Amino acid sequence: MLLHPAAFAALLAAVPSFIAPVAATSSPKRGLVFTPNKTTRADDTIWVKKPTSLTWYYNYKPTPDSTYDGIPQSEFEFVPMMWGAPSTAGDTSFLTTVKGLIKDKGINITNVLSFNEPDGPFVYGGSSMEPSAAAQIWVNNMIPLQDMGVRVGLPACTGGSTGLPWLQNFLSECSKLVSTDDEKKNCTYDFVTIHWYGNFEGLASHMGQYSAAFPNKTMWITEYNLNNQDLKTTQSFYNMSAEYFDRLDFVERYSLFGAFRSDVSNVGPNGAMLSAGGNLTDIGAWYLGRQATGVLPTQGSGFRSVVPQASMVVLSAAFAVAMFL
Ligand SMILES: *[C@@H]1O[C@H](CO)[C@@H](O)[C@H](O)[C@H]1NC(C)=O
Ligand SMILES: *[C@@H]1O[C@H](CO)[C@@H](O)[C@H](O)[C@H]1NC(C)=O
Ligand SMILES: *[C@@H]1O[C@H](CO)[C@@H](O)[C@H](O)[C@H]1NC(C)=O
Ligand SMILES: *[C@@H]1O[C@H](CO)[C@@H](O)[C@H](O)[C@H]1NC(C)=O
Ligand SMILES: *[C@@H]1O[C@H](CO)[C@@H](O)[C@H](O)[C@H]1NC(C)=O
Numbered sequence: 001m002l003l004h005p006a007a008f009a010a011l012l013a014a015v016p017s018f019i020a021p022v023a024a025t026s027s028p029k030r031g032l033v034f035t036p037n038k039t040t041r042a043d044d045t046i047w048v049k050k051p052t053s054l055t056w057y058y059n060y061k062p063t064p065d066s067t068y069d070g071i072p073q074s075e076f077e078f079v080p081m082m083w084g085a086p087s088t089a090g091d092t093s094f095l096t097t098v099k100g101l102i103k104d105k106g107i108n109i110t111n112v113l114s115f116n117e118p119d120g121p122f123v124y125g126g127s128s129m130e131p132s133a134a135a136q137i138w139v140n141n142m143i144p145l146q147d148m149g150v151r152v153g154l155p156a157c158t159g160g161s162t163g164l165p166w167l168q169n170f171l172s173e174c175s176k177l178v179s180t181d182d183e184k185k186n187c188t189y190d191f192v193t194i195h196w197y198g199n200f201e202g203l204a205s206h207m208g209q210y211s212a213a214f215p216n217k218t219m220w221i222t223e224y225n226l227n228n229q230d231l232k233t234t235q236s237f238y239n240m241s242a243e244y245f246d247r248l249d250f251v252e253r254y255s256l257f258g259a260f261r262s263d264v265s266n267v268g269p270n271g272a273m274l275s276a277g278g279n280l281t282d283i284g285a286w287y288l289g290r291q292a293t294g295v296l297p298t299q300g301s302g303f304r305s306v307v308p309q310a311s312m313v314v315l316s317a318a319f320a321v322a323m324f325l
């Protein structure tokens, strides 16, 4: 069942702020945003050790990671992504690669993700694409995959206000490419993909805007977190959002941006699923469908809390050197 926007708004209003939500321990919707770090490759197997509730992953690339080669697609589904623009608009190497996975390697690819934050600049991890260029690339690479029965998600824009206008431009440019004077057509897509960094109310409102703009489409939340907050606030956000995603039928899948160690986290230490020492934090354990570990994000070697002292030493050393010049 898909929720009508009005029903969605009512549901939103009904979220009781005084009851702490209890997230399901396990969910078939949950996946891994795979962001490996070459200095800690052993961490990569944490996500698939049983018991785990993660059923799918993406790595911002068209090809799967060899770490998960032994796991069948039916257990841990790899979802290829076309991150951004290829070097030439006519390039169809994404299409060729995904076809190769299906036909030569026998990997049952059923879903594909398109562009990552095309409305955002490269410096913030966006793929900075013009809607018209993106539409041509979509026509060349995505439509043939759809013709093969592969489901394709709309590009995942930033959580900012540029997202919806970008998508509307993109869809209108795409229509121009597939229409003729005699026959008007639209590009089709199978689900809407969103990103969100911020609090729960903002997330729910953002989802409401996308549900209203793209009625009757299911949604994947492929990056989300509440960044740079204290641990209790972050855990409360995690609980509320997981419970919300699990409850809403139109949410098809979600993946928390946090599968890394707290000391290299760019969403703040408390949003990370691994401690500085590489152990699952409470959020990490909950996300995998397990009991809280009680491991603090800062726990373990290498945490930044030692850095201020170290940098103070460096700073005072630099100061001392400067004094002598
Ligand atoms: C990978 O880990 C190393 C060691 O902790 C760190 O210096 C580096 O910034 C990390 N890389 C990324 C991309 O997070
Ligand atoms: C491929 O995956 C889809 C979706 O999970 C499933 O319905 C289909 O049966 C699978 N096909 C094969 C050949 O395993
Ligand atoms: C294409 O999409 C537009 C905007 O959503 C809609 O108004 C129009 O009816 C659609 N056209 C076709 C042929 O489906
Ligand atoms: C959404 O689905 C409902 C029920 O299937 C249908 O009545 C309605 O026309 C659909 N709306 C759009 C915009 O496709
Ligand atoms: C989050 O949910 C867990 C149970 O899954 C609970 O133990 C914990 O207290 C909750 N935390 C907050 C801050 O709501």
Ligand SMILES: *[C@@H]1O[C@H](CO)[C@@H](O)[C@H](O)[C@H]1NC(C)=O
Pocket (backbone or CB within 6 Å): 277, 278, 279, 295
């Ligand atoms: C963290 O992980 C290491 C290695 O897996 C293990 O030896 C250690 O007991 C764990 N620490 C905690 C607090 O779980």
